[in-house]
Each structure stands twice: as structure tokens, then as C-alpha cells.
Amino acid sequence: MQHFLKGALAISALTLSLGMAQAQDLAPLNSDSEPDRMDWSELEAKFGPLPAPAAGTKVGGVSKTLTNEYWRSLGQGYQNVADKLGLTFVYQAAQNEGDQLGQLSIAEDLIAQGFAALLFSPQTDANLVPAVEKAKAAGIPVLNVNDAVIPTAEHYVGNVQKDNGVRVAQWFIDNRPDGGKVAVIEGQPGVYAAGQRTAGFTETINASGKFEVVASVPANWSREEAFNAASTILQQYPDLTGFYANNDGMALGVVEAVKAAGKAETVAVFGTDGISDAYAAIKSGDLTGTVDSFPILTGEVAMEVALRLMAGQDLPRVVATPQALITKDNIDTFSTTDQAALRAALLK
Amino acid sequence: MLSLLRFRDAGTVLGLLIIGTVFATLAPTFLTAPNLLNVLQQSSINACVALGMTLVIISGGIDLSVGPVAALSAVLGAALMVAGVPVPLAIAAMIGTGLACGAFNAALVAFGGLQPFIVTLGGLSLYRALALIFTGGQPIFGLPEGFRALTNGTLAGVPNPVILVAVLAILAHVVLNKTPLGEYFLAVGGNPEAARIAGVPVRATKFAAYMISGACASVASVVLVGRLGAAEPTMGTLWELDAIAAAAIGGASLMGGRGSILGTLIGCIILGTLRNGLTLLNVQAFYQLLATGIIIIVAMLVDRLTTGKQG
Amino acid sequence: MSRLSISGVEKSFGALKVLHGVSMTVEPGEVHGLLGENGAGKSTLLNILCGVLSPDRGTVQIDGRPVTITSPRAASEAGIAMIHQELQQVPELTVAQNIFLGANLRRGPFTARAAQEAEARRLLAPLDPTIDVTAPVKSLRVAARQLVEIAKALRARAKIIAMDEPTSSLTPAEFEKLAQVVQKLTAEGVSVIYVSHKMDEVFRLCHSATILRDGRFIERVKLPETPVAQVIAKMVGRELVHATHVSYAKPKVILQAQGLTGGPVRDVSFTLHQGEVLGIAGLVGSGRTELLRIIAGVDSSTGSLTLNGQAPGQGPRARIAAGLGLLPEERKRDGIIRHRPVTTNVGLASMKAFTTGGLIAKRRLHARTEALMKDVGLRPLDVTKPIGQFSGGNQQKAIIGRWLAADTQVFLFDEPTRGIDVGAKAEIYALIERLAAEGRSVIVVSSEMPEVIRLSDRVMVMREGRISATLSGPDITEANIAHNAIPA
Known part of the structure; x- marks a missing residue:
């Protein structure tokens, strides 16, 4: 019993110090050049099949704006995974791409609502920083999904x-x-x-x-x-x-x-x-x-990464999402709404 | 007039209460202390800007350049801090930047005889450009923790920015209602020619209004830079519209000569509450925009109906 | 059969009853005065006639037939036209376009411009053939714009034309022309309802008049046989003492102007003594208003000005500090801050005196304003009310109070009683005399000759920017003023 307590204390002290060390050492993120990275295609091979979430798990997403098809598609990807696995998913967006403070307010408002993870696509590199810090204090994992890069982000999913x-x-x-x-x-x-x-x-x-x-x-x-x-x-x-x-x-x-x-x-x-x-x-x-950059697929990958993080998997800081140059030559292969087929084509 | 203004303020408060009651009924988390403080904190930036805007509007002008002024102050202040300049000095420089931009606007309005809308529309591009050129479009990170603590701290559980805005609002209220300068704002906005004939220092009054507005924008930028831990040259987009909306909801007349600090403050909180409540209810962004538009128009209609009879 | 017969009209705004069973009859071809002080109900009655307001009770008959006027359009169709004091025109449009505003002649989908212009020319010919129907209305003088409104009324075949204070911005010569037009109209059977504060005009033009007081019908009088004093007494409800002029002028020179030149003002020199009332007469455009503005520092000029032997600085602030105060003609535009209370409007020029430690001493300002306003007879005596809610006469009293609060030595009145009704007029005259009696000096610019003659110790007549004559004592007569005012 004593041993066990000692061990537990030691482990928690270790994780605590490790956590602090990580918090202090975390270099400002550059999503393109961060060495701690992997490609989305290796996820399954390295970390096994997608872990199933607990029933009633809620995940929140904050997008840039819904006036842009890209962000709507990304949300579609999130939703696909959520539907498949029976998650509750809430997707919010600022009123336009310039509305930095509005997006921050929305992000902050979501933190208080008991989400298991948050997927942020910030307007600028800095505008969601307070929300990220708040979420961290509340122990909610935050994924920076695409585009603007929060320098203090612990997890980034998106394009190179x-x-x-x-x-x-x-x-x-x-x-x-x-x-x-x-x-x-x-x-x-x-x-x-x-x-x-x-x-x-x-x-x-x-x-x-x-x-x-x-x-x-x-x-x-x-x-x-x-x-x-x-x-x-x-x-x-x-x-x-x-x-x-x-x-x-x-x-x-x-x-x-x-x-x-x-x-x-x-x-x-x-x-x-x-x-x-x-x-x-x-x-x-x-x-x-x-x-x-296959926004729907990107959304699916991001949601999957969120689920893996919630399950405690130790993923690299950056997960790169699929990309391909589309021209007249290969457009028929890629113009499919079947995400599974798309995955197959990209993984080939 | 006093009784009328109070009457108008009561209307704004009533509007806030109605909106608050609706959200409290629909969203259980709305009426909790952390969430309400959250609303106040989120409203504080707009409130800061709107206080200065209200004084400009009352004096018969408009300041569209507040957002870019804030951005310019932010990047200059952040650059100074990163270069190792002591924080108080850097903050002074930020507010100095706001005062300078305001003075430039005022000079064009008061001496150049140009229309405030056009002058500050020019300023909107000019100051934004300066901020972008100065930073090369890049945000400035790496601000001292001591500075961030100023804006992220709390006093008796209330976030510092909220306290700051409360203090500024009391100051603005005193200036508007209890000093000759306040009377001059109202007189110059109400009837510039009559004010001039009555010996009001019209130009000095305009300088004061625009410089206060610039300084308020800078103070807002201090708060935001502290919160974000970064200064971005793109910061402050559309701030002018939020501030004008808050002032208008609070009863300021865009024709000048009328307005109230309390009203503006509540106008800010109404806008903040709307955003917060609708997010809690998971209402999509487009409908949030719709709600904001409706609130502004309803406020204006109520304004018209209650003051129209004054002839 | 009467052309117009109104009887038993009542109107309330909320709890406030403004018309208590008012009646009025107007015969064909008659000029009928509608008389009463401000607030007597004239405007409400006119607004009911032209369809802007609808009465709570009462009937309106035209040529013996009852009509209900529910809109301005219905009024127009019933043959009633209104010429407002503030002319309701689109300044950018041409004369012809304004005459046909809302009733364009068409050719297919297009406006028949040539036809409209020809018709406009025909309508204006008997009124003033020199008006160019293709000129934008904004390029015309007020008198001509009024004629355009009359032409518009004729175009709509109006049988009744109501004129609300039509001469408030006309010169005496322009009034003469308007009088001729009115006579021509009546000769053709048109009835005219004439609203004016100026008794001399009413007595010149009107055949009869309806007198209202406090929303009640007082009497229908025949004119000009009813004595003026009797008409005024019925309007104000009391006899006004018609004072004669008393001079309080002392030999001490207060203000000396030498070669003032600026805007239309050319080389004006004069002196003003302590306790003196100096009248400035002349036609509109002769530079009177501009001269006052130059003295007050509102407009810039060359030449020299000394006050008590010293040169004051430039700009209104310096001139106010030196002891000058301007009471502008257009009080709404240049005088008052409409939404602000009387206290602010009174204290505005002397804020420093009402400030302690950077804050306004509200109680002191209130007490001083109340004392001053009691003294000048502000009604109602509520100094916290926005000044815009007071009548013109009371606004003028407040502005007099402003300069009293600033201890102003020289009061510069521009048309002191324009838009002010008969009762208040007498009060303003009495106040001006009191200022002089207290040893202050006054300059009064006025277009109303009886006013200038009644008030002034000396009268300067201006003509084309220069002083053409300075009259004093028995030389101050209408004939002398008119002779010197009209360009040779």
C-alpha cells in the first residue's frame, strides 16, 4: 500500500513536472516546419484503429466564417465522424473573416459548456490565444485546425x-x-x-x-x-x-x-x-x-485526431492532412463525394 | 433634457433586461456569475472604444478610424516592449499614439473644414497601412508576462478590463455631465454655429473629442494586446461599427448634440449579451448577425417614437 | 354663401386640448386675417385645413358643401393651398418642376417638360414675369420663391390660399409686390387666409380677421375699421401700454468702429455711446447683419474697432471677453442649443464663472439662471426645460439672459423680434430699454421701421454695404429711412 502511494506520488510529480516543462519549453508553433509531426496516412498504422468515444461525449468547433465553403465543408467532415460515432457536435462561427473579437467571444462562451475537446480555426494567429489558455486551464484539449497558427497550440491538424x-x-x-x-x-x-x-x-x-x-x-x-x-x-x-x-x-x-x-x-x-x-x-x-486540401476529409481527420487525444494517445504536435494537385488529368478520380473512396485514392 | 435622457437610459436598461430574461429562460448557463463576468469582459473592448466614440458623436462628428488606431498603437507598443522598453513607458507610448492620431483627425476636421466621415475614413486606411508597413504584416509575439498579467488579472473576482472600463466610463460621464468641456461637446454637436457665436471654443472642443476617442481606442488596444499576448496589425477590424452601434442603441444621435455614457455602456452590454446568449443557444452566425441588426433598428425606432414628440 | 366655413372645431393632443370649438368664415375674394399670439391655435387650425391634422370634432364647409379633409392631397382637391413659412420646395429642381411637383404633365411615360415650362410661365406672368421657369428654385430670392408657391397653388386651381407669415423674410418693397399679388388673386375670386404678427400688414391687406386666444374663438372683426389697440387687446387679453421712446444715452463713447470692411460691408465707421440704442436700418442685403457679425467677431474684416479705447482680439471668444454679445436673427440656427436646458444656454458664454475646480457648479448656474430668467420674464419659468420647447420670444429672453450672465456691455440685436408675437414683442422692447437704462449699449438691426423708430436714439441707414445716413431725434422718420435705404 505504502509502495503504491509512493509510486503514485512519484508518477504524478513526474507528470506534473513534465507537464510544466512541456508548457515552458513548447516552442512557438510553425505548422509547416515543426519537427514533431506525422502525415495523416500513418495514423492508423502507428496508433491503431480509432478508439470509440464514451457515450454522450460533446465536441465543439469554432470556425472562421460560414460564408466560405471551405469552412462549411470542414464542419461537414467533423459532423460526419460525429454522426458515425454518436457524438454531440456543436459548430459555431464568427460573423465574417474580420470579426476577430467576435470569434474570441464565441470560443470563450463554448469553454464553459462542458465540451470534451475543442476544434479551433482562428481568424488570426493571436486572436484566440486567451481562449486556448482558458481551455487549457479547464483541462480541455484544443486542436488548432488549419490556416492561422496559434503559436502556443499543443495540437495542430491541417495542411502543410x-x-x-x-x-x-x-x-x-x-x-x-x-x-x-x-x-x-x-x-x-x-x-x-x-x-x-x-x-x-x-x-x-x-x-x-x-x-x-x-x-x-x-x-x-x-x-x-x-x-x-x-x-x-x-x-x-x-x-x-x-x-x-x-x-x-x-x-x-x-x-x-x-x-x-x-x-x-x-x-x-x-x-x-x-x-x-x-x-x-x-x-x-x-x-x-x-x-x-479536401476540407471534408480534413475535418474527418481532425475529429479523429481529437478522439485519439481524448483517448490519451500521445500524438505528435502536428498532423498533416491530405493535399493533392488537381488538374484536368486527374479530376475524375478526385471529384467524388464519397469520402471513403477519396481516402482510398489518396492513400494509393 | 436631463429627465428625458434618464428616460431614454431607462429604455436601454429595459431592453437589456428583456434580452437577459429571454436568455436566462432558454439557456441555463447564461445566468451564472462566470458567464456574466464573461459577457462583461467580452464587452469591455467595445465599451472602451464606444466611450470615446460617444463623445465624438455627441460633438457632431464620427470616428471611423478607431480600429486601425488601436492596431497602430498595439504594434508600436508591442515593438517597444519586445525591444525591452519598460511596460509603463510602452503603454504611455500606445496612448500617445492614439492621442496623436486623434489630433491628426481633429486637425483635418477643425482646420481643414473636412467632413469627419471622410477624414476618419481616410484615417481608417492610413493608420491600418502604417501598422501593416511597420510590422510587414506579421503579428508581434513575445510580450512580457508582467504586462499580460495587468489585463488578465482580476480584482475581487472581477476581470481588470471590466474595472478599467468602469473607471473610464465614470470619468467620461463626469466629463460629459459635469464639466464645461461636456457642455461644449453637447453645444458643438447640437448647433456648431450657435456655439461659436456664444463663445464656445469650437476647434478646441473638436480636438478634445477626437483625441479622447483616439486615446480610448489605444486603451482598448492595451487591453486586447494584453489578453492576446500579441499585437496584430490586422487588429480592430470593424470596431468602429460595433462602437457606433453601441452608442446608437444607447441613445446617441448621429446628428450630434445628444447621447449618454450610461446608455452607450448598456448598448455595449446588449451587443455582448446577444452574442453570448446566441452562442450558448448554438445559434448560427448568420442569425446572430440578423439579431444584432434587428436590435439596432428596434432601438432606433423606439428612439424615434419617444423623442419624436419633442419636436 | 361663404367660401369657407369652419365651425366648432376641437382638437386635443393627448390630454392637452389646443382648440376649443373654433369657428371661422371666409368670403369669396376676401383676405381674411387669422390672428393670435403664439400658442393661440393658429398653426393647428391651418394644419387641419390643409389636411396634416384631422379635427376631433367640428365641420368644414367649402361653398356650402361639407368636406372632410383627411390628407394634404384631399385638401388640394378641395381647393385649399397652403404657403408655409418655411417654403416646402425642392431647392435643386427648377421653378417649373416645383410648380408641377407631384402633378407632372406627362407625355407617355415621360415628363412633358416643355409643356410644363409653358404653363408655369403662363401662371407666373401676372405675378412676376421676370422669374425664369428653368432656373433652380434655390437661385431665387425668398420673395420670388413665394410667388412660385402661389403659382403652384393657382396650378392646383386653389380657391383658398392660406399664407403663414409670408413676409417674415421680405423687404418692405417685396411686401408691396406681394400685396399687389394678393389683390390680384382676390379680384379673381380667390380667398386668402393671411397669418401674420405684423399688424401694419394685416391692417393694410385684410378685409376681416378671426382672433384666437388660448385655442378659443374670440371674435371676428372687420378690418381696417376696428382700432389696432382693440385688436391687440383681444389677442393678448389685456391692453398693452404703448410707450414712447426714452433715451438713456450718455456722452461716454463705448465702441468706436473705423473703416470696417468685409463681405458686403464697405468702410463703415461709427461710434456708440454708453446707454445708447443705435438702430441700423436698410434693405435686406445692405450688409446690416454682416456688420453685426463683424462687430461680434463672427466674421472677419479689415478696419479697426475699439471698445472702451482698447482693441479687442479677433474671433467671438475675444469679443465676448471684451464685452460684446450677438443675439442673432435666426435664433434656431445661430442662437440656441435646442436640446439643452435654459441653464446651459444661458451659461454657455460664461462657463468659467460657473466652474469650480473643473466642474460646473450646477446649483450656482441654476440659481443665477433662474434669477435672470425671472427678471426677464421667461414663461414658463422652468430653467431645466430644453430651450427648444420655448416660444421664440422666450428663447430671445434666454439669450438676453446669456449676455447678462456674461456681463456684456454691448448687446448686438439682429432682428430682435422676428417670429415673436405681439405680446412678447412689447416685453423685448421693454428689456432693450432696461439694458440701456442700466448703462449698457445696444445696437439693433431691424427691417421693421416702427421697431427701429420706437427703440433707437440714433438710426444708421445702410445702403449697399455703406452707411448712407445717420439720423437722430426728429429726423428719424419712415420717409427719411426709406429715402436713404433705397439705392439711387
Whole structure:
């Protein structure tokens, strides 16, 4: 008995000190370069099948905004898993992508409601920090799902943002062997995803030595601003080879500008995210391609990671979610709503 | 007028009580001390901004630049703190930034004769741009813990920001109702030409209003930077609209000359309560927006019906 | 048969009954005055006539037929047109567009512009053929804009035209022209209801008048045979003492102006003595108002000004500190802070005196305001009420109180009794005389000749920005003023 008590004390002291050490040593997160990471495809192999949650478990999600299809799809993924396993799932969102304080209020309001885990997709790197701290104090695991990266986040599930740009750059290198002039339409300045996507594209394409990035301008995720920016760039560089836009909405704006300038034949346009409009545009030949990050599947993976954490599995800090470059060549494989089939295609 | 204002404030309080009662009935966790403190804390940033906004609106102006002023103060203050400048000095610099931005707005309005809406719309872009340029668009992390403790602490269980706002509100109330400056705000907003002929220092009054508004935005940024532990150049988006909404719900007339600090404060709490209650009820964001819109319009209609008869 | 016959009209706003069984009859081709002090019920009655308000009880008959007027449109169809004191026009639209506002002539889906302009020209021809029907209304003077309203009434074939204070911003010459127009209208059988505070005009124009007091019908009188004093007595319910002018002027020079020039004002020099009332007469646009504003520091100028031998600084604040106070013509626009109580409006110019340790000494301000307002006769004597809820005369009293509180030495009155009813007028005159008796100096700008003559020790006549004559003693006559006011 005494031994047992001693042992228990020692273990709890150890976990306590370990916990504190971890809290103090946790380096500011960079989701793209964090060494403590794994790919989603290895989850089952390394940690076994998905543990079943206790009955009546509640999970909460706070998204950026529901005006954007990406975040609705992500919520759909969460919900898929919740439905399959009989979880209660609450999904809330701020009123728009600029509503930083509103999102913080929503996140804080959820903490008090007894959720077993919270899935946050913050507006900015900093705006949910107090909520994360509060959740931590309340002992609720928080997953930072995608996009903006909370530096103090203990768990991150999402894309390798830089990889989006790298894949598009690689396409140009493979398919436009003569090189040429390319332009980037950036998302909102200061947003991590925008910066990483742009960097991934620019670094990779510059390394090839054949391409020149002649313009890289922010269009704040806005289709209209992207249209205007692309129109200006096309006027200035009529011999442009292609555009890379940080998201699909902006890419579709660029497509309109390219068509208006009569350059649909010569200028390749790529987006990121893989929204349904982008798929339609690829099929009709307007958009050259997009890097799909499969939001529904991402949501499913994130929810699964949450369940594994709740079951006490010691996952790496970052779990990377699926991504693929979609062009006319492979679009048929990936344009399926059957998530199981999608998983199979991606795992192949 | 006094009795009328009190009457108007009573209406705002009544509105809050009705909303509160509805939520208390529907959401069991709503009427708990932690949640109510939560509402107050969440409302404190908007309240801080709205106090200054109310004075500007009463003096016949408008300040659309509050959010970017807060962002500029935030990134400058954070940069100073990261560089090792003592916290009190950095906070002083943040508030100084707000005062300076306010003075710049006021100079254009008072001496340039430009319309406040346009001036501060320009300021909205200008100060945001300065904040983005200064930081290269990146947030500034790594603020001293001592600073964060200021805004994250509590006094007798009440979060410090709530106490701060209460103190600021009392100050603003005293300024508005008990000092010549307050009378000048009301006079300049109510009738600038008559005020000038009666010897009111119209320009100085406008400077005071905009500088107070800038300072309030900066104080809000101090609170928020402390809470977030970071300063972001994109901070403060749409703050101006929340602040204007709170002031309007509280009975401030956008034509100037009328308004109340207590009303604005309650207006902030109404907006905060709505967001909190609707989240607790798991109402989707779009409907939250709808509810906010309805509340503002109902408040305006009630305003019209109660003051319309005054002719 | 009467053109218009109103009988037993009652109207209440909530618990407040404002019309107690009012009757009025107007004959065809008659100019009928509607007389009473502010608050007597004239506006309410007019609003009932033109369909803005509906009566609680009572009947309205036109040409013997009972009509119910439920909307402004119904009033127009019944043949009633109203010319408001604040003209209800769209300043950006042309004369013709305003005349046809709400009743456009059409050609298919389009407005028949040419036809409208031709018709507008025809309607305006007997009134004033020089008005350009294609000019925007905002480019016209007030008198011409009134004629446009009359043309609009004629376009709607009005049988009854009600005019509410039509001459409040007209010059004497413009009034003469309006009088001719009114006579032309009546010659064609149109009836005119004429509301005015100016007794001389009422007696010049009206054939008869209805007198109201406190919402009650007092008497229908024939004009001009009923004596003025009798009419006024019925309006105010008491006899007004018609005082004669008394001078309190002392030899000491208080204010000296030398070569003041700015805006329309050209090279104006004069002196003002202690206890003196200096009248400034002249046509509208002769620079009278601007001269007052220059003296008060509201507008800038060149030239010199000394007060008690010293030059005050620029701007209203410096001038107020030196002892000058302006009481503007447009009290609503330039004088009062409408939503604020009387206390604030009185104390605004002397806040420093009412401040202790940075805070307003509310009790002191209240006591001082109440004392001052009791002295000037504010009614009702409730200094916490917003000033906007008081009548024009009482607002003027409050502004006099403002300068008394600031211990102002020189009061600059611009049209001191504009928009103020007969009873209050006499009070304002008495207050101005008291100011002079207390040794303060007063400058009074006024378009009403009897007012200038009644009040002034000396009268300066302005013409095209300059002083054309300075009259004193027996030389102060209407003829002399008019002679010097009209451009050669």
C-alpha cells in the first residue's frame, strides 16, 4: 500500500513536472516546419484503429466564417465522424473573416459548456490565444485546425501550407519547360497560410532558374480584388505564363481577368483549396488547376485526431492532412463525394 | 433634457433586461456569475472604444478610424516592449499614439473644414497601412508576462478590463455631465454655429473629442494586446461599427448634440449579451448577425417614437 | 354663401386640448386675417385645413358643401393651398418642376417638360414675369420663391390660399409686390387666409380677421375699421401700454468702429455711446447683419474697432471677453442649443464663472439662471426645460439672459423680434430699454421701421454695404429711412 502511494506520488510529480516543462519549453508553433509531426496516412498504422468515444461525449468547433465553403465543408467532415460515432457536435462561427473579437467571444462562451475537446480555426494567429489558455486551464484539449497558427497550440491538424505553393510551382516546372513570367495573387497580408503558400511557390519556382515572378500582390482573399490585380498585371506583362492565387476564390477572379484579356489559351491559372466552383472551372477548362486540401476529409481527420487525444494517445504536435494537385488529368478520380473512396485514392 | 435622457437610459436598461430574461429562460448557463463576468469582459473592448466614440458623436462628428488606431498603437507598443522598453513607458507610448492620431483627425476636421466621415475614413486606411508597413504584416509575439498579467488579472473576482472600463466610463460621464468641456461637446454637436457665436471654443472642443476617442481606442488596444499576448496589425477590424452601434442603441444621435455614457455602456452590454446568449443557444452566425441588426433598428425606432414628440 | 366655413372645431393632443370649438368664415375674394399670439391655435387650425391634422370634432364647409379633409392631397382637391413659412420646395429642381411637383404633365411615360415650362410661365406672368421657369428654385430670392408657391397653388386651381407669415423674410418693397399679388388673386375670386404678427400688414391687406386666444374663438372683426389697440387687446387679453421712446444715452463713447470692411460691408465707421440704442436700418442685403457679425467677431474684416479705447482680439471668444454679445436673427440656427436646458444656454458664454475646480457648479448656474430668467420674464419659468420647447420670444429672453450672465456691455440685436408675437414683442422692447437704462449699449438691426423708430436714439441707414445716413431725434422718420435705404 505504502509502495503504491509512493509510486503514485512519484508518477504524478513526474507528470506534473513534465507537464510544466512541456508548457515552458513548447516552442512557438510553425505548422509547416515543426519537427514533431506525422502525415495523416500513418495514423492508423502507428496508433491503431480509432478508439470509440464514451457515450454522450460533446465536441465543439469554432470556425472562421460560414460564408466560405471551405469552412462549411470542414464542419461537414467533423459532423460526419460525429454522426458515425454518436457524438454531440456543436459548430459555431464568427460573423465574417474580420470579426476577430467576435470569434474570441464565441470560443470563450463554448469553454464553459462542458465540451470534451475543442476544434479551433482562428481568424488570426493571436486572436484566440486567451481562449486556448482558458481551455487549457479547464483541462480541455484544443486542436488548432488549419490556416492561422496559434503559436502556443499543443495540437495542430491541417495542411502543410507551403506545400500548396510547392505543388503548383512543380507543375509549372514540369509542364512549361521553357520557363517564363509568373505572378502571384496573395491572400491577406500577415496571414500565415497566405505567406507560406506564396513562399512555397516563389522559392520552388525561383530555384528552377527558368521562371521570373514578375508580380506578387495581395488581393485579401477577394475575387473582385484579384480580378482587378490580374487585369493590371496582364496589361503590364502580356507575355505572362501563369498565375498562382492563394485561394480558389481569387483564382476564379483571375480566370475572369484572363478571359477578358483574351489570354485563356496561353496563361495558366492555379488556385488553392479545391472548392466546387474550382472543380467546375477545371472541368470547363477555365482554371488550369488547384491544390485541393479536401476540407471534408480534413475535418474527418481532425475529429479523429481529437478522439485519439481524448483517448490519451500521445500524438505528435502536428498532423498533416491530405493535399493533392488537381488538374484536368486527374479530376475524375478526385471529384467524388464519397469520402471513403477519396481516402482510398489518396492513400494509393 | 436631463429627465428625458434618464428616460431614454431607462429604455436601454429595459431592453437589456428583456434580452437577459429571454436568455436566462432558454439557456441555463447564461445566468451564472462566470458567464456574466464573461459577457462583461467580452464587452469591455467595445465599451472602451464606444466611450470615446460617444463623445465624438455627441460633438457632431464620427470616428471611423478607431480600429486601425488601436492596431497602430498595439504594434508600436508591442515593438517597444519586445525591444525591452519598460511596460509603463510602452503603454504611455500606445496612448500617445492614439492621442496623436486623434489630433491628426481633429486637425483635418477643425482646420481643414473636412467632413469627419471622410477624414476618419481616410484615417481608417492610413493608420491600418502604417501598422501593416511597420510590422510587414506579421503579428508581434513575445510580450512580457508582467504586462499580460495587468489585463488578465482580476480584482475581487472581477476581470481588470471590466474595472478599467468602469473607471473610464465614470470619468467620461463626469466629463460629459459635469464639466464645461461636456457642455461644449453637447453645444458643438447640437448647433456648431450657435456655439461659436456664444463663445464656445469650437476647434478646441473638436480636438478634445477626437483625441479622447483616439486615446480610448489605444486603451482598448492595451487591453486586447494584453489578453492576446500579441499585437496584430490586422487588429480592430470593424470596431468602429460595433462602437457606433453601441452608442446608437444607447441613445446617441448621429446628428450630434445628444447621447449618454450610461446608455452607450448598456448598448455595449446588449451587443455582448446577444452574442453570448446566441452562442450558448448554438445559434448560427448568420442569425446572430440578423439579431444584432434587428436590435439596432428596434432601438432606433423606439428612439424615434419617444423623442419624436419633442419636436 | 361663404367660401369657407369652419365651425366648432376641437382638437386635443393627448390630454392637452389646443382648440376649443373654433369657428371661422371666409368670403369669396376676401383676405381674411387669422390672428393670435403664439400658442393661440393658429398653426393647428391651418394644419387641419390643409389636411396634416384631422379635427376631433367640428365641420368644414367649402361653398356650402361639407368636406372632410383627411390628407394634404384631399385638401388640394378641395381647393385649399397652403404657403408655409418655411417654403416646402425642392431647392435643386427648377421653378417649373416645383410648380408641377407631384402633378407632372406627362407625355407617355415621360415628363412633358416643355409643356410644363409653358404653363408655369403662363401662371407666373401676372405675378412676376421676370422669374425664369428653368432656373433652380434655390437661385431665387425668398420673395420670388413665394410667388412660385402661389403659382403652384393657382396650378392646383386653389380657391383658398392660406399664407403663414409670408413676409417674415421680405423687404418692405417685396411686401408691396406681394400685396399687389394678393389683390390680384382676390379680384379673381380667390380667398386668402393671411397669418401674420405684423399688424401694419394685416391692417393694410385684410378685409376681416378671426382672433384666437388660448385655442378659443374670440371674435371676428372687420378690418381696417376696428382700432389696432382693440385688436391687440383681444389677442393678448389685456391692453398693452404703448410707450414712447426714452433715451438713456450718455456722452461716454463705448465702441468706436473705423473703416470696417468685409463681405458686403464697405468702410463703415461709427461710434456708440454708453446707454445708447443705435438702430441700423436698410434693405435686406445692405450688409446690416454682416456688420453685426463683424462687430461680434463672427466674421472677419479689415478696419479697426475699439471698445472702451482698447482693441479687442479677433474671433467671438475675444469679443465676448471684451464685452460684446450677438443675439442673432435666426435664433434656431445661430442662437440656441435646442436640446439643452435654459441653464446651459444661458451659461454657455460664461462657463468659467460657473466652474469650480473643473466642474460646473450646477446649483450656482441654476440659481443665477433662474434669477435672470425671472427678471426677464421667461414663461414658463422652468430653467431645466430644453430651450427648444420655448416660444421664440422666450428663447430671445434666454439669450438676453446669456449676455447678462456674461456681463456684456454691448448687446448686438439682429432682428430682435422676428417670429415673436405681439405680446412678447412689447416685453423685448421693454428689456432693450432696461439694458440701456442700466448703462449698457445696444445696437439693433431691424427691417421693421416702427421697431427701429420706437427703440433707437440714433438710426444708421445702410445702403449697399455703406452707411448712407445717420439720423437722430426728429429726423428719424419712415420717409427719411426709406429715402436713404433705397439705392439711387
